[in-house]
Amino acid sequence: xxxxxxxxxxxxxxxxxxxxxxxxxxxxxxxxxxxxxxxxxxxxxxxxxxxxxxxxxxxxxxxxxxxxxxxxxxxxxxxxxxxxxxxxxxxxxxxxxxxxxxxxxxxxxxxxxxxxxxxxxxxxxxxxxxxxxxxxxxxxxxxxxxxxxxxxxxxxxxxxxxxxxxxxxxxxxxxxxxxxxxxxxxxxxxxxxxxxxxxxxxxxxxxxxxxxxxxxxxxxxxxxxxxxxxxxxxxxxxxxxxxxxxxxxxxxxxxxxxxxxxxxxxxxxxxxxxxxxxxxxxxxxxxxxxxxxxxxxxxxxxxxxxxxxxxxxxxxxxxxxxxxxxxxxxxxxxxxxxxxxxxxxxxxxxxxxxxxxxxxxxxxxxxxxxxxxxxxxxxxxxxxxxxxxxxxxxxxxxxxxxxxxxxxxxxxxxxxxxxxxxxxxxxxxxxxxxxxxxxxxxxxxxxxxx
Numbered sequence: 001x002x003x004x005x006x007x008x009x010x011x012x013x014x015x016x017x018x019x020x021x022x023x024x025x026x027x028x029x030x031x032x033x034x035x036x037x038x039x040x041x042x043x044x045x046x047x048x049x050x051x052x053x054x055x056x057x058x059x060x061x062x063x064x065x066x067x068x069x070x071x072x073x074x075x076x077x078x079x080x081x082x083x084x085x086x087x088x089x090x091x092x093x094x095x096x097x098x099x100x101x102x103x104x105x106x107x108x109x110x111x112x113x114x115x116x117x118x119x120x121x122x123x124x125x126x127x128x129x130x131x132x133x134x135x136x137x138x139x140x141x142x143x144x145x146x147x148x149x150x151x152x153x154x155x156x157x158x159x160x161x162x163x164x165x166x167x168x169x170x171x172x173x174x175x176x177x178x179x180x181x182x183x184x185x186x187x188x189x190x191x192x193x194x195x196x197x198x199x200x201x202x203x204x205x206x207x208x209x210x211x212x213x214x215x216x217x218x219x220x221x222x223x224x225x226x227x228x229x230x231x232x233x234x235x236x237x238x239x240x241x242x243x244x245x246x247x248x249x250x251x252x253x254x255x256x257x258x259x260x261x262x263x264x265x266x267x268x269x270x271x272x273x274x275x276x277x278x279x280x281x282x283x284x285x286x287x288x289x290x291x292x293x294x295x296x297x298x299x300x301x302x303x304x305x306x307x308x309x310x311x312x313x314x315x316x317x318x319x320x321x322x323x324x325x326x327x328x329x330x331x332x333x334x335x336x337x338x339x340x341x342x343x344x345x346x347x348x349x350x351x352x353x354x355x356x357x358x359x360x361x362x363x364x365x366x367x368x369x370x371x372x373x374x375x376x377x378x379x380x381x382x383x384x385x386x387x388x389x390x391x392x393x394x395x396x397x398x399x400x401x402x403x404x405x406x407x408x409x410x411x412x413x414x415x416x417x418x419x420x421x422x423x424x425x426x427x428x429x430x431x432x433x434x435x436x437x438x439x440x441x442x443x444x445x446x447x448x449x450x
Contacts, residue, residue: 002097009104010053021055029263035107042111080196130173140169356382
């Protein structure tokens, strides 16, 4: 049976005290709604719908930049969770099967938990709710069970003393047949103090129709919702701790785990060594045996096996570091391929370039890739040696086994095995330095007298 995913991301998040929509605040290096999408992928959804509202244009852009296959639906008025689910109806009109509802501000629901919900649904239950045992039930809605059957969801304000003593609480996550879910949503009324349409009401409606409802339990930590900056900071700590633990268990060495920061999709191979104060932004893969040295920042890049990056290196989007290559301190690489065994050891910028295997770029090398309007590429051949403080004015190429003299400004292609010298001839003026300094000191002294 196919499954479709609806992620609700329409709320304003006023308690965040922000001009940005709540779900665009980052957790693990990505907008928080992406965590719900990642969890939902465990069910291999046929279609995924993101329901936007407050700041909808910005959320839509972030969603489609991430995955153009996402379908974005708009909740023009925020009238409750059932109303938000109904906004996804048209996007799924041509899709059969089940629908699972997740929340863009509840990032920690585990893929394994959703799989257990799907198994409960496959066993014959019409509606499956995700619940949790709350250490402090507070004002959560209570799940009133009779054996495995969920009888109703009671909001705290409507619960009597016996119901308030129940600690099995509602997370808001729902799984049901799509056509049934939307039919139940249509029957939800807004005769409550807030005047909103609550998704939780579908359980009572389903039971009244003789349908079967149940609840699957998960750890309370999975249901953490983010509504404030304080909760976002706490969630980041939870995410980072879990990411570090997964890396260690997978055979990665973290010299100072508490100082390393991961993104949602960071992938590190076995025997990778990560030194202190390294930041992995979105889209980083590091192959086995590589070493990321201290104070380096990596984003949307790939590091090959046995390579060494840093310390104090920055790999920007599109950087491809070959096996056993070396990227040293204060080196920045962007949209560039560094071939196997190539070395860029210090104080260098390589952008929009290809560097051949075993090439060596001296300190202060810069690929001058931008003319103010367009970006241009630099091609450096295998085993080429680029002298310190060389400016490579793109588009330009340096052939295999070629060299550039230190301090050169290379504006023309350098043939294979050639030596390029592109600097002004040095001229020495005897005694001029002394005479110049005497004149300058005299001028300074005269100005002090005035």
